[in-house]
Amino acid sequence: MAAHLPRLSVAKATQEPLADARNPDLCPPHTYTTHLISLSPLVIYIPSFLSTSEISHLQSTPLSAFERSSVADSSGAQSSNATTRTSSSTSLSANSSPHVRCITERARQFQSLSLDPAHIEPLQLVKYGAGQQYHEHTDWFTSPSQATWEEHGGNRLSSFFAYVEVSDDIIGGGTRFPFLDAPGAERHGEGLGTGVFRDPAMGLGPPGGPNATERAKREEEWCKWIDCNEPWENGLTFRPVEGSAVFWVNLLPTKGGKARVGDERTVHAGLPVLRGRKMGMNIWTREGRMSGKYRGE
Ligand SMILES: O=C(O)CCC(=O)C(=O)O
Numbered sequence: 001m002a003a004h005l006p007r008l009s010v011a012k013a014t015q016e017p018l019a020d021a022r023n024p025d026l027c028p029p030h031t032y033t034t035h036l037i038s039l040s041p042l043v044i045y046i047p048s049f050l051s052t053s054e055i056s057h058l059q060s061t062p063l064s065a066f067e068r069s070s071v072a073d074s075s076g077a078q079s080s081n082a083t084t085r086t087s088s089s090t091s092l093s094a095n096s097s098p099h100v101r102c103i104t105e106r107a108r109q110f111q112s113l114s115l116d117p118a119h120i121e122p123l124q125l126v127k128y129g130a131g132q133q134y135h136e137h138t139d140w141f142t143s144p145s146q147a148t149w150e151e152h153g154g155n156r157l158s159s160f161f162a163y164v165e166v167s168d169d170i171i172g173g174g175t176r177f178p179f180l181d182a183p184g185a186e187r188h189g190e191g192l193g194t195g196v197f198r199d200p201a202m203g204l205g206p207p208g209g210p211n212a213t214e215r216a217k218r219e220e221e222w223c224k225w226i227d228c229n230e231p232w233e234n235g236l237t238f239r240p241v242e243g244s245a246v247f248w249v250n251l252l253p254t255k256g257g258k259a260r261v262g263d264e265r266t267v268h269a270g271l272p273v274l275r276g277r278k279m280g281m282n283i284w285t286r287e288g289r290m291s292g293k294y295r296g297e
């Protein structure tokens with residue numbers, strides 16, 4: 001006799017059914033794709049990470065919810081008047097709405113089906129108007145007081161930065177990783193690990209490979225997501241594309257049971273928005289479980 005299996009609610013992709021805040025099984029199936037950008041550090045580009053209804057929901061977050069963004073310095077002190085980060089932000093705990101619940105659940109499943117949801121911080125929305133930016137920084141904390149195991153669940157192991165709203169007239173506002181190589185860039189990463197499948201022989205090897213024009217055409221494929229007008233010496237700059245997300249791993253793997261350390265190659269910046277506006281969203285995952293206090297419970 002067939003075993004009794006729990007009934008699963010299967011959502012229909014075409015209808016984008018309403019997500020249910022209490023039941024992650026009721027989240028609509030995801031429709032994102034993934035593109036590997038770098039193996040070390042691991043960086044993955046995810047077009048359509050957010051659905052259109054999630055985008056509208058997040059965009060309708062009231063202006064009054066936003067406050068000037070804060071930054072933590074190396075002593076762990078938080079300040080919200082730093083000239084290095086001039087955006088405004090608000091945080092959204094997973095239980096604040098069905099949409100947020102489902103985005104959080106998607107970020108969890110992307111990383112590991114067995115990841116405990118308590119590793120994920122409340123989502124953070126960040127709004128930039130003209131002239132606003134976030135200077136080069138790492139998402140992992142340099143101060144141990146912001147990364148305690150008991151309360152914070154250690155440091156930030158990974159980040160998603162998703163683009164929630166990008167005005168049609170935007171100029172600037174890309175996300176730049178100065179130590180990463182853009183796919184197809186001339187600068188060969190000395191151990192930086194990017195341009196994963198770039199042809200290292202540059203046309204040597206068996207005959208019949210792509211000629212320079214074909215190669216250039218393929219590399220142009222990236223230009224919808226990566227700013228190909230930026231000089232490659234500046235590293236890798238993602239364009240702000242509504243609905244897309246960039247995922248990366250912030251900490252180096254442990255060796256011999258030692259604590260993980262931050263990966264300096266993950267330094268990045270939210271470039272100044274020169275015209276228009278941008279709203280982004282951070283999803284940070286800690287090494288361990290965060291206490292309820294820090295998860296907005
Ligand atoms: O605005 C961006 O493009 C990046 C923002 C960012 O890195 C952050 O909020 O930690």
Ligand SMILES: [Fe+2]
Pocket residue numbers: 137138139268
């Ligand atoms: Fe960041």
